Amino acid sequence: MTINYKIKQIEILLTKVKYENSFLTKEEKDELLERWISSTDSNRKRIHDFMDPDLSGFVIGVQYSAICDDRSCDFCQSHNGESLKIDDPLIKENTPPIHLGCRCIWSPITKIEFERGKINFTWSTIKKPNLDLITF
């Protein structure tokens, strides 16, 4: 699962991957590693906070939020706006970063949002990209 990759594994991956047929420069590797670390830390913390027992019955789900532009991948664009119930095991395996350069986050869904009919719990079956997919 993405959330369980170790920093060392990502550092090794960064020495092997190519972007537009070239190995990465030190600056590119540093940027992707920094983005990986900050995305992993912040998404892990967000999910942990949303699952806090004190919020039980208030945060009832999470919504995938991607920045949809020419730098986002098909997987992230397809899941943008889709939601999972807070106890869905798919949350863990789909917690960003999904790939190198992924900028996605989980956002909380409250009971009130759901009751106002703004949320449907849906999740597409689009295949997850390889971890070594790079978006800058």
Ligand SMILES: [Zn+2]
């Ligand atoms: Zn993404």
